[in-house]
Amino acid sequence: MSKPGAKKRLLLAVITVLGANAFILGNVWLNRSVVIAELTLSERELSLPYHWGRVKDDSSLRLNLAWTTPWFTPNEDKWHYLYRQQQRILTLQPPQFASFRFGSCTEGYQRQQRSGWVLLEFNGQSYQDYLKQAEQYYSALQQRLAAEAVAELNAGLVQDRLREATKRRQEQLEHAEEQWRVAREEVTRLFVIDAAADRNLLQQTLANHSGPKASQLLIVPADIQLSYTWCQNDKAAKQPEVLVNRLAVESLYVAKPYAQRLPIDTDRQQKIRFQAQVRYGRFAEPWLSALTLSGTEP
Incomplete structure (x- = not known):
């Protein structure tokens, strides 16, 4: 015969589990009861996990949000390395930077992380600026390589060296053209x-935006850290920079009916292209409300 104390502990454990589930479901319902924003994202902003389709018994799926911060205006050499990376450094206005109340550099920048908020912009001016940078880099490289070719011809280089230089320029130009294509078609x-x-x-910043793109802006919670450059011991003027470590929610659960629509390509030979309706609710938490393959009917 079981002891009364054991039954009480079991009952308490069941009540605790049920209570926790009720609390979670209640928060989900409250969040989804109000839609504050809806974005139409694609495979550019929502990446499939690397293992998708490789584990036969795993039918669960979460899409990871891909985002970046506005790019520095890089010179030609830096652009070569930065064009595919997702940045996390963000330069702020003094009031925004001061709001985090970071401590002194003696504490180290690694330990100075704060909970805060970020303003997300989808397919807006920051992306257009990035496209412009990609095009300018491509055009500038074309002009420089053309000038180099003329100079080498005038210098009377031997044929072998001239062929090598021409091949090198062609490879550089093809690489820059690919960078521009990626900027137009693939990056977040x-x-x-x-x-x-x-x-x-x-x-206040959000209120200053108007027009059709205003609906593509929203405020979401995130973890913010003091930038390592703030504590560098140099004589240069310090920029009020932070490191956006992560958004509070960076992956979206995909319900089984939606996941079944995504083809499984274990060899990763083809890019799976899709569109997803992502809604943000009362607590600025997102969820997937629709998903279709590109070129298919909903």
Whole structure:
């Protein structure tokens, strides 16, 4: 015969589990009861996990949000290395930077992480600026390589060296052309453009935007860290920079009916292209409301 104490502990454990589930489901319902924004993202902003389709018994799927911050205006050499990377450094206005109340550099920048808010922009001015940078880099490289070719011809280089130089220029140009194509067709269009510990500061920024693109802006929670450059011991003027470590929600659960629509390509020979309707609710938490393969009917 079991002891009364054991039954009580079992009952308490069941109540705790049920209570936790009820709390979670209640928060989900409250979040989804109000839609504050809806974005139409694609495989450019929502990446499939690397193992998708490789584990036969695993039918679960989460799509990871791909985002970046506005790019520095790089010179030609830096662009060569930066064009595919997702940045996390963000330069802020003094009021936004001050709102985090970072400590002194003696504490180290690694330990100075704060909970805060960021302003997300989808397919807006930051992405257009990036496209412009990609095109300018491609055009500038074309002009420089053309000038080099003329100079080498005038210098009377021997045929072997001239062929080598021509081949090198052609490879550089093809690489730059591929970078421009990637900028137009593949990189994420989701940018973090501002951050603050005080949400009201971002609300003021958001209020200054109007027009059709205003609906593509939203405020979401994130973890913010002091930039390592702030504590560098140099004589240069310090930029109020932060490192956006992560968004509070960076992956979206894909329900089985939606996941079944995505073809499984274990060899990763083809890019799976799709469109996804992502809604943000009352607590700025996103969820997937629709998913279709590109070129197919909903």
